[in-house]
Structure formats: structure tokens, C-alpha cells
Amino acid sequence: MDVAVDNVTYNGFDDMLVKNELPSEKSPFCSYLERINEPGDIKNLSFRELALLADEIREFILDTVSRTGGHLASNLGAVELTLALHYVFDSPRDAIIWDVGHQCYTHKLITGRRERFATLRQKGGLSGFPRPEESPHDIVETGHASTSISSGLGLLVGREILDIKGHVIAVIGDGALTGGLALEALNHAGHLKKNLIIILNDNDMSISPNVGAISYYISRLSTSSSYQGVRDRIDSLIKSIPHYGDSALKLVERFKAAVKSVVYEENLFSHLGFEYVGPVDGHDIERLVSNFLRVKELSKPVVVHVKTQKGKGYHHSESNPTSYHGVGPFSIETGSSGSSSASPSFTSAFSASLIKYAEVDNKITAITAAMETGTGLSSFKERFPDRFFDVGIAEQHALTFASGLARAGLKPVVAIYATFLQRALDQLIHDIALPGLPVVLAVDRAGLVPGDGDTHQGIYDLAMLRAVPSLSVLMPSTSCEMNMMLGWALSADSPVVIRYPKDTCLSEDGAFISPLEKGRGIFVRKTGSADRLIIGYGGHIRECIKAAELAEKQGIKCDVYSLRFLKPLDIDYLSAVCKPYKKIIIAEDIAASGGVGSLIKSELADTTDAVITLRAVSDEFPQHATREELLASYGLDAKSLVKLI
Known part of the structure; x- marks a missing residue:
């Protein structure tokens, strides 16, 4: 039997595909998904049945995510791709690495986690990313982008050294391919010439629409006609020519290269030493399977370019995949979350303030x-x-690019998640702080972050920020403070970081609108006769205030002081603030070993007789839960803090 693959006819798959020649119809009373408990179960399905299974999986993911929240559009787009991979390869013997891991929901469903899927992203439930602790089918925990080719290549080489059989497949999105780490790994993989299989899941998106030359280049490959047919016909022709000695063989190989260069267009991947296959329709399971069967037999690195539609199967996410990338619970019918807050989020407060300042300053x-x-x-x-x-x-480039803008006389503001700022520490130190350039870093999702789990916690950045000379670090509690701090940062002649959580701003009152004083904070609650003090900062000051209010109901007076500045810190001023108190509690949703609390505790030890207690995130990786649950887990919620009071 001949199998048509992207306008190309290949031979030799008769035994593997014969059972799919007569697809069966689905019984109206039969759920294919309920029959899938491990990847091997899908190998007995026909292509028609696999297509029906894909429809069921989309409905199942949509129903679950509408209740739990999660990454929707990316998973709806990767259903057929996932089924085809598991149909051809044998996980976990064949290692499938997902990049970014938020496209792994179908993978989780067919690797034995269907019955627990309702716990997705809930405390104690399934992670929204691959997690080796959950399943041997989750080879690498990939919460950050652009890592799969590097880790996959290392895994493949390591297995070869240890004589462990099996393929290694890196599934990487076109957005993740823009990361420098992915390009570095491509360069090395092409050099080593190992049979690494890279699946380029091309949906023209990362979270927002892709930008840049790499994105344009991949799009150009997608729209060009497939050259695989011509290439393979040339290969077949060359193989039919008898070889008469080394000289003839070299001549044949030169002829082969010359003809190929005339007939088809070389591309980045082929220049790096990869076989290139595609583009392939990422929603055609039969075509995907046929291509994967072919590349499975190769003994060289290969890139399979797969075109998918992000958000496929749900009209709201198809029309607006960016909005449905990561969602909270929502109505399937309307697509609306139905939730709103009277208080703005810190992110929206930052956005509004930045626009206000940019209106009057074109730098x-x-x-x-x-x-x-x-x-x-x-x-x-x-x-x-x-x-x-x-x-x-490309977080590293973002910071160094910003340094260039600052050198030119502009006022660059880099908006970045705390967990991703970790990837650009050297650029922050070498390219921004060392020359003292006036770059503003707006660090979103700082502190404990809900939903995404251990790979997305913003509790480590402060440890590195505090150690960097010439850097100021501030943290607002309200939208008014956000506005003041951003204005202060934009007028500074040195780098400034403004950190803020994924949370709503506190309500404004008289204390929060007090002018900024460098290195100093403010009392946000002061009774005049309290002998207990809570020191906090940022959005977490809300829990500190609640704790003081709960304590007062029990007859215990407690004041609350918000630092505002985490660096520099006016220790002499803070010592004077703390002098009247007999008991001081420092509370911060940051890693205890890297927070500002340890500095304060050591500095105050010689200036006060008060008992000082530090409460922060213990030395572990926080798991997925709501922000409220995470705060309670580490004794940082109001009920826990009042016990310390």
C-alpha cells in the first residue's frame, strides 16, 4: 500500500496502517475517552475513531477548564498532535518533552489522569504543567519556555552513553522557538547530528501574537509549497544509481546536493543540519501519523513543522486566542468569567499610570x-x-535592549513577570546596574502566585535584586502608590524595580497617599498605645492590617508599618520606628532566605530589646493553589498572623 503524505507517496507502512483502512463508526453510547487509560490504548483505534476521540477530548478540556481555570487555547490546538505522537511513539520509553508545558492537557488525559482531571490546578490536584512526580510520562517539568531542545538533547546523549533505547521528542511552540536558549540548542543539536526529533507546533502565537524575524521566517516556511516530495524523489533516484568506488560515490553525493539545491529551497533548519518535514496539517491525524512514522526511522536530527490553530473547536477562543490563553472559571456559552472587582488589579494600575506619564513624556x-x-x-x-x-x-534581550534605549536618552520600562526576570540576572547586573542606567523594571506576579505552581512563583527575585548595587526596589500597596512610585522611578537617574503581586490593589486612605521618602515607609495603622508592630509591604499589607484588626477585637493593640522601599532601606529611621514596641512581626510573601525581613531582623538586633519574629515562605517550592491558600499554607494570612500577635 502507498501512503500519501503531504503530496508525497511513501512505501512500507502497510503493516502499521492497515487496521485503519476501514474506520468504524462511533456508537452513540460509547465514550472513547473513558476507554483510554494509557497511551497504548489509542493504538487500537482507527483514524476515524481517533478523530472522534479528539472531539471528546476538546469537550472534556473545555468543560473542565470552564470550572477550574487553566490554559485553554493552547490545549485545544494540540489535541490531534498529541494523539498522533502517542499513536506512533511509545511513552515513556520514547520521551516526549512539552515546551511550553501548558499544552499538555491531552497528554495528561491519555496517560492515566482522566479521573483526576477535575482537580486541575487545584490545591493537592493535578498541575497545569508536566510534572514527573505525577507520572512517568511527564519527562521534564516545563513551565518556562524554550527549554525542551536543550533538555531533550542532553537526555538523548545521556541515554546513548548509558545504552538506553528510545526516541526523544521535543514539542516546541513557534513562540518558544524565539527564545535564545532554543536557538543555542538548535545550533548544538545540528552539530552533534543525533537523531533528536523536534516537533515545531506552529500556531502563529505564544501568548500574544508572535513578533520578530523568526516568527516571520516560520510563517514564510508555512506558506511555501512543500518540497518533501521533490527531495524524496531525488533521494530515490540517487539510490537507484549503482555505486562504483569512492570516487563515484562522492560524485553522486555532489550531484545529489546540487540537484536538491536547485529544486527546493534550503532553510534555517536544513542549514543547521536538520532534516525538515512540513508544513503538516496539525489537525489531520492520519497525515501526522504518516509523517511521524517516517521520521521515526531517521538517524539524524529532524524538525517536523506542524501547523495548528490555537483555540480550535471553541469559537470564543478561536476568535480571540490571546484572551483564552490562561483563564479563570468561565461560562462556556458566553465565554465570560462573570467576575469583577471594585478595586483595580496592580497590573491595570501600572498600565494606567504608565500611559498617563507617557502622554506628557515622549521619551x-x-x-x-x-x-x-x-x-x-x-x-x-x-x-x-x-x-x-x-x-x-527573550528576557535577556529585553533587558539589554532596554539598556541601549537608556544610553540613547530614552526612559525604558520593562514589564516582566518575577519568575521570568530570573532568566536575565546577568543582563540586569552587567548591562543595566553596573553602568547605572535609568531603566525601570515593572515586575508583575511578585510574591506567591496562584494557579501555575512551582515554576511560576515570584518569591526568588528579591534575593538577587537586594544584592545588586545602585538598584532601588519599591513595592506599592495601592493604585495611588503605584502611580507615585512609577513617577519616582521615571525621574530617577539609576535603575529602579517596582514589584507587585497578582492581586487587587488595597483601598486608598490617608496613609497610602503620603509622599514618598527614599528608603522610608509609612504607618498604615497606628493606635498610639500599641506595644506590638507588624512590618509588611506591597499587596500583602492587606493581611497585616486584617490581622491587626482581628487582634484588636481580642483586646490586643497592634500597629502596622508598610516599608514601601525594600532597597535602599533607611535602617536608622526604621530603628527609631521600632523602638517603642516589645514585639515585632515581619511578614512577607517571599522566600525567607532572600527577603528583606532577615536584613531587618539582623540590623534591629542591636538597637531594640523587642522580640522579633520573621514569617515568610519556607525553604521549599510552593505548589499550585489559590493565592489565599498559599498564604495560609505558610502562615501569612491574617488568621495565622494574629496568632503570632
Whole structure:
């Protein structure tokens, strides 16, 4: 039997595909998904049945995520791709690495976790990302982008050294391919010439629409006609020519290369030493299977370019995949979450303040690393398109690019998640802080972060920020403070970091509108006769205030002081503030070993007789839960703090 693959006819798959020649019809009383408990179960299904299974999986994911929240559009787009991979390869013997891991829901469903899927992203439930602790089919925990090719290549080489059989498949999105780490790994993989299989899941998106030359290049490959047929016909022709000695063989190989260069267009991947297959329709299971069977037999690195539609099967996410990338619970019928808050989020407060300052200062520019929507820069982009820059998933470049803008005399603001700032520490130190350039870092999702689990916690950045000379670090509690701090940062002649959580701003009152004094904070609650004090900062000051209010109901007076500045810290002033108190509690939703609390505790030890207690995140990786649950887990919620009081 001949099998047509992307206008190409290949031979030799008769035994593997014969059972799919007569697809069976689905019984109206039969659920294919309920019959799948491990990847091997799908190998007995026909292509027609696999297509019906894909429909069921989309409905199942949509129903679950509408109740739990999660990554929707990316998973709806990767259903057929996942089924085809598990149909051809044998997980976990064949290692499948997902990049970014938020496209792994179908993988979880067919690897024995269907019955627990309702616990997705809930405390104690399934993670929204691959997690080796959950299943041997989750090879690598991939919460950050662009890592799969590097880790996959290392895994493949390691297995070869240890003589462990099996393929290694890296499934990487076109957005993740813009990351420098992915390009570095491509370069090395092409050099080593190992049979690494890279599946390029191309949906023209990361979270926001992709930007840059790499994105354009991949799009150009997608729209060009497939050259695989011509290439293979040439290969077949060359193989039919008898070889008469080394000289003839070299001549044949030169002829082969020459003809190929004339007939088809070389591309980045082939220049790096990869076989290139595609583009392939990522929603045609039969075509995907046929291509995967072919590349499975190769003994060289290969890139399979798969075109998918992000959000496929749900009209709201198809029309607006960015909004349905990561969602909370929502109505399937309307697509609306139905939730709102009277208080603005810190992200929206930052967005509004940045636009306000940019209206009167044309030197202000904004930079994001593929997180335009998440960081609140969409409105800035619409208002000032010439001053907005999305650099792709390239945090290192974002910071060094910002340093260049600052050298030119502009005022760059880099909006970045705390967990992704970790990837650009050297650029922060070497390119921004060392020369003392006036770059503003707006660090979103700082502190304990709900939903995404251990790979997305913003509790580590402060440890590295505090150690960097010439750097100021501030943290607002309200939208008014956000506005003041951003204005202060934009007028500074040195780098400034403004950290804020994924949370709503506190309500404004007289204390929070007090002017900024460098290195100093403010009392946000002061009774005049309390002998207990809570020191906190940022959005978490809400829990500190609640704890003091609960304590007062029990007859215990307690004041609350908000630091505002985490660096520099006016220790002499803070010592004077703390002098009247007999008991001081320092509370911060940050890693205990890297927070500001340990500094304060050591500095105050010689200036006060008060008992000082530090409450922060213990030395472990926080798991997925709501922000409220995470705070309670580490004794940082109001009920826990009042016990310390």
C-alpha cells in the first residue's frame, strides 16, 4: 500500500496502517475517552475513531477548564498532535518533552489522569504543567519556555552513553522557538547530528501574537509549497544509481546536493543540519501519523513543522486566542468569567499610570518579552505603537535592549513577570546596574502566585535584586502608590524595580497617599498605645492590617508599618520606628532566605530589646493553589498572623 503524505507517496507502512483502512463508526453510547487509560490504548483505534476521540477530548478540556481555570487555547490546538505522537511513539520509553508545558492537557488525559482531571490546578490536584512526580510520562517539568531542545538533547546523549533505547521528542511552540536558549540548542543539536526529533507546533502565537524575524521566517516556511516530495524523489533516484568506488560515490553525493539545491529551497533548519518535514496539517491525524512514522526511522536530527490553530473547536477562543490563553472559571456559552472587582488589579494600575506619564513624556518606552496582555501593555501599544516593543520570549534581550534605549536618552520600562526576570540576572547586573542606567523594571506576579505552581512563583527575585548595587526596589500597596512610585522611578537617574503581586490593589486612605521618602515607609495603622508592630509591604499589607484588626477585637493593640522601599532601606529611621514596641512581626510573601525581613531582623538586633519574629515562605517550592491558600499554607494570612500577635 502507498501512503500519501503531504503530496508525497511513501512505501512500507502497510503493516502499521492497515487496521485503519476501514474506520468504524462511533456508537452513540460509547465514550472513547473513558476507554483510554494509557497511551497504548489509542493504538487500537482507527483514524476515524481517533478523530472522534479528539472531539471528546476538546469537550472534556473545555468543560473542565470552564470550572477550574487553566490554559485553554493552547490545549485545544494540540489535541490531534498529541494523539498522533502517542499513536506512533511509545511513552515513556520514547520521551516526549512539552515546551511550553501548558499544552499538555491531552497528554495528561491519555496517560492515566482522566479521573483526576477535575482537580486541575487545584490545591493537592493535578498541575497545569508536566510534572514527573505525577507520572512517568511527564519527562521534564516545563513551565518556562524554550527549554525542551536543550533538555531533550542532553537526555538523548545521556541515554546513548548509558545504552538506553528510545526516541526523544521535543514539542516546541513557534513562540518558544524565539527564545535564545532554543536557538543555542538548535545550533548544538545540528552539530552533534543525533537523531533528536523536534516537533515545531506552529500556531502563529505564544501568548500574544508572535513578533520578530523568526516568527516571520516560520510563517514564510508555512506558506511555501512543500518540497518533501521533490527531495524524496531525488533521494530515490540517487539510490537507484549503482555505486562504483569512492570516487563515484562522492560524485553522486555532489550531484545529489546540487540537484536538491536547485529544486527546493534550503532553510534555517536544513542549514543547521536538520532534516525538515512540513508544513503538516496539525489537525489531520492520519497525515501526522504518516509523517511521524517516517521520521521515526531517521538517524539524524529532524524538525517536523506542524501547523495548528490555537483555540480550535471553541469559537470564543478561536476568535480571540490571546484572551483564552490562561483563564479563570468561565461560562462556556458566553465565554465570560462573570467576575469583577471594585478595586483595580496592580497590573491595570501600572498600565494606567504608565500611559498617563507617557502622554506628557515622549521619551518613555515600554518593552515586553511576549507578555503584552499579561503585563498590561496592550493599551500602551494601542496608544503609542512606535514606543512599544515586544521582543519575543527573550528576557535577556529585553533587558539589554532596554539598556541601549537608556544610553540613547530614552526612559525604558520593562514589564516582566518575577519568575521570568530570573532568566536575565546577568543582563540586569552587567548591562543595566553596573553602568547605572535609568531603566525601570515593572515586575508583575511578585510574591506567591496562584494557579501555575512551582515554576511560576515570584518569591526568588528579591534575593538577587537586594544584592545588586545602585538598584532601588519599591513595592506599592495601592493604585495611588503605584502611580507615585512609577513617577519616582521615571525621574530617577539609576535603575529602579517596582514589584507587585497578582492581586487587587488595597483601598486608598490617608496613609497610602503620603509622599514618598527614599528608603522610608509609612504607618498604615497606628493606635498610639500599641506595644506590638507588624512590618509588611506591597499587596500583602492587606493581611497585616486584617490581622491587626482581628487582634484588636481580642483586646490586643497592634500597629502596622508598610516599608514601601525594600532597597535602599533607611535602617536608622526604621530603628527609631521600632523602638517603642516589645514585639515585632515581619511578614512577607517571599522566600525567607532572600527577603528583606532577615536584613531587618539582623540590623534591629542591636538597637531594640523587642522580640522579633520573621514569617515568610519556607525553604521549599510552593505548589499550585489559590493565592489565599498559599498564604495560609505558610502562615501569612491574617488568621495565622494574629496568632503570632
